[in-house]
Amino acid sequence: MHAHPTHLIRCFKQTYSLPPHAYLTGKRIEHARRLLLDGRRPAEVATTVGLHDQAHLNRHFTRHVGTTPARYQRTRTGSRTTTF
Numbered sequence: 001m002h003a004h005p006t007h008l009i010r011c012f013k014q015t016y017s018l019p020p021h022a023y024l025t026g027k028r029i030e031h032a033r034r035l036l037l038d039g040r041r042p043a044e045v046a047t048t049v050g051l052h053d054q055a056h057l058n059r060h061f062t063r064h065v066g067t068t069p070a071r072y073q074r075t076r077t078g079s080r081t082t083t084f
Contacts, residue, residue, distance in 0.1 A: 029064045032057060037076055042069040 012020050028049040035045045046057035054069075061069045 025060055026064065029061055032061060032069065033065070033072070036069055036073040039073075039077065042073070045069065 009019060012023070016023055018026075028051060031049045032045050035048060036042065040048070042057055043054040046052070046054045049057070051057050051060065058068055061067075061072070065072060067075075
């Protein structure tokens with residue numbers, strides 16, 4: 001027996017209160033947060049969690065967390081970037 005993809009998406013949304021793509025993006029952001037706290041560079045984190053590039057990470061991360069990945073990393077780990 002086969003289910004139509006639209007039906008599966010509807011069931012997923014009913015069960016988890018959000019569509020599969022939003023769920024997956026949230027899981028990627030959770031993983032990205034952990035990697036950033038481990039000191040990994042945002043560009044490396046983006047590809048590790050399955051996003052195309054750092055720009056995609058910035059967009060999704062900012063939407064979910066409310067700040068950029070680099071700022072999140074600096075404020076959580078206490079590291080400061082010095083510029084001259």
